Amino acid sequence: MNSKQEYIIEVKNAKKIYRMGKERITAVDDVSFSIKKGEFCCLYGASGSGKSTLLNLMAGIEKLSGGQITIKGHNIHKMSEKGLAKFRQNTLGFVFQSYNLLNSMTALENVELPLVFKHMNPKRRRKLAKEMLINVGLGDRIKHKPKEMSGGQQQRVGIARAFVSNPEIVFADEPTGNLDSKTSREVMDIIKKMAKANKQTIVMVTHDPNLTKYADRIIHILDGKIQEITEIKSETTLDADVSDIKQTDENFKPEVLPAGSSG
Numbered sequence: 001m002n003s004k005q006e007y008i009i010e011v012k013n014a015k016k017i018y019r020m021g022k023e024r025i026t027a028v029d030d031v032s033f034s035i036k037k038g039e040f041c042c043l044y045g046a047s048g049s050g051k052s053t054l055l056n057l058m059a060g061i062e063k064l065s066g067g068q069i070t071i072k073g074h075n076i077h078k079m080s081e082k083g084l085a086k087f088r089q090n091t092l093g094f095v096f097q098s099y100n101l102l103n104s105m106t107a108l109e110n111v112e113l114p115l116v117f118k119h120m121n122p123k124r125r126r127k128l129a130k131e132m133l134i135n136v137g138l139g140d141r142i143k144h145k146p147k148e149m150s151g152g153q154q155q156r157v158g159i160a161r162a163f164v165s166n167p168e169i170v171f172a173d174e175p176t177g178n179l180d181s182k183t184s185r186e187v188m189d190i191i192k193k194m195a196k197a198n199k200q201t202i203v204m205v206t207h208d209p210n211l212t213k214y215a216d217r218i219i220h221i222l223d224g225k226i227q228e229i230t231e232i233k234s235e236t237t238l239d240a241d242v243s244d245i246k247q248t249d250e251n252f253k254p255e256v257l258p259a260g261s262s263g
């Protein structure tokens with residue numbers, strides 16, 4: 001079997017040691033696992049177990065102390081800064097616990113942002129961003145700024161922004177960490193629907209056992225190590241109805257213009 005075809009992310013003996021003066025903290029301790037394309041994978045564990053560090057290593061945000069991580073066959077920790085930035089832009093989307101929206105911009109402008117970085121034609125990117133906001137149920141809030149929206153609405157903008165450029169992989173770090181349980185379910189349903197509609201791979205960090213039911217696979221982390229990996233049979237995974245989600249595959253035909261030409 002060609003593992004490069006089978007797995008989109010491969011983590012081999014990943015290690016992260018933080019040095020705090022004389023103290024060494026092993027946040028990720030010799031961790032190996034692989035994630036299949038289209039899989040919803042959950043990194044689950046208690047606070048301080050190393051989940052976020054592991055996610056940040058997988059996204060190339062933190063540097064490895066040892067081991068290697070490949071995404072689509074590329075050793076991301078061997079890439080140049082520029083190469084990695086480009087790779088992230090083309091392949092990865094991010095959803096953060098604290099939303100990380102730009103407060104001075106409207107919902108629409110926030111969602112457009114990844115497409116601005118891709119130098120997409122303004123008309124096209126506005127159309128795509130609007131469609132994404134409609135997909136997440138915010139068609140009537142496109143001109144609102146983050147402070148004029150609820151936490152759940154802000155996170156839906158965050159999801160629209162993460163998915164608008166149709167990334168193959170979306171990393172989500174405690175995406176519902178600041179939300180109540182009902183809003184959390186709504187947000188998780190949207191993430192699941194989006195990913196399913198476009199066969200995207202999701203890697204989500206959570207300490208909340210209620211959220212693990214959305215995953216195809218749960219990687220249990222304890223003290224920086226994998227404690228166990230639970231495969232969830234597809235019949236028991238919380239499935240989402242994707243009929244009302246517009247497939248970005250169809251819509252996303254970026255008209256990439258040279259830098260600076262989009263006005």
Ligand SMILES: Nc1ncnc2c1ncn2[C@@H]1O[C@H](COP(=O)(O)OP(=O)(O)OP(=O)(O)O)[C@@H](O)[C@H]1O
Nearest residue numbers: 018020025027046047048049050051052053054207
């Ligand atoms: N920049 C850093 N410098 C030093 N130690 C760090 C740093 N970041 C994380 N750590 C330590 O690494 C360990 C793992 O932290 P990490 O944030 O990955 O855990 P987590 O499971 O995501 O926790 P939480 O759910 O609370 O966010 C912790 O002991 C933490 O104190």
